[in-house]
Amino acid sequence: MTNAVTDAIKTRRSIRKYRAEQIKDEELVTVLEAGTYAPTGKNRQDPFIVAVQNPELVERLVRMNAGIMGTDQNPYYGAPTIVLVFAPEVSLNKNSIQDGSLILGTMMLAAHSIGLASCWINREMEMFATPEGRSLMEELGIPAGYIGIGALSLGYPAIANPKALPRKQDYYKIIK
Numbered sequence: 001m002t003n004a005v006t007d008a009i010k011t012r013r014s015i016r017k018y019r020a021e022q023i024k025d026e027e028l029v030t031v032l033e034a035g036t037y038a039p040t041g042k043n044r045q046d047p048f049i050v051a052v053q054n055p056e057l058v059e060r061l062v063r064m065n066a067g068i069m070g071t072d073q074n075p076y077y078g079a080p081t082i083v084l085v086f087a088p089e090v091s092l093n094k095n096s097i098q099d100g101s102l103i104l105g106t107m108m109l110a111a112h113s114i115g116l117a118s119c120w121i122n123r124e125m126e127m128f129a130t131p132e133g134r135s136l137m138e139e140l141g142i143p144a145g146y147i148g149i150g151a152l153s154l155g156y157p158a159i160a161n162p163k164a165l166p167r168k169q170d171y172y173k174i175i176k
Contacts, residue, residue: 004113005109008109008112008113009109010164011112011161011164012108012109012112013161013162013164014118014119014120015077015117015118015119015153015157015159015161016077016119016153016159017077017078017157017158017159018077018078018079018080018117018153018155018156018157018158019080019155019156019157019158020078020080021080021155021156022053022080022081022155023080023081023116023154023155023156027114027116028051028053028081028154030110030114031083031107031110031111031114031116031154032049032051032083032107034106034107034109034110035049035083035085035103035104035106035107035110036049036103037106038099038102038103038105038106038107039099039102040095040099040102040103041093041094041095041098041099042095044093044095044099046087046088046093046096046099047085047086047087047096047099047100047103047149048085048086048087048142048143048146049083049084049085049103049107050083050084050085050086050140050142051081051082051083051084051154052081052082052083052084053080053081058076058080058082060136061076061082061084061127061151062074062075062076064127064130064132064133064136065121065123065124065127065151068123068126068127069123075121075123076119076121076151076153077119077153078153078155079117079119079153079154079155080154080155081153081154081155082121082151082152082153082154083107083151083152083154084124084140084148084151085100085103085104085124085148085149085150085151086100086128086137086142086146086147086148086149087099087100087146087147087149088145088146088147089145089146089147090147092145096147096149097149100149100150101149101150103149104120104149104150104151104152105120107152108120108152111152111154115156116154116155116156116157117154117155117156117157117161118152118153118154119152119153120150120151120152121150121151121152121153122150124148124149124150124151125147125148125149125150126148127148128147128148129147129148133148
């Protein structure tokens, strides 16, 4: 059994090379709005989604993330848009990491479904735990008591979508 959603799930891949061209506003809104429909525990809708297209702020995020990673390479792979997801500290909402992760996953599928490329980027939790990160969160209007969950690099792909690797044996089980 297949449909557009399962096809998108099976064909979406993390893309690590982007064209410099900025995505269209309506494409960005489509992806962000899809993220708002991801499930959250008790439908609290606590996370915040912040899309960054300002070149200076993108460079600041690149520098911060690369510093955590210990490299001078661009951890966002040159994507013109970076989408950040924040959620309450786990002590305030035990579902924060799961809620933020579902938002990121939903946005990746939405992006793929409209021809955009994306890649889940880690280290936002560490980035936004630093004094510079906390200061940036304040600049972005993120409430106190929130943490970085993750980010997406988002843009037009500069490479072809790779084929899926074979799925491992016994990846799932059915018990009746």
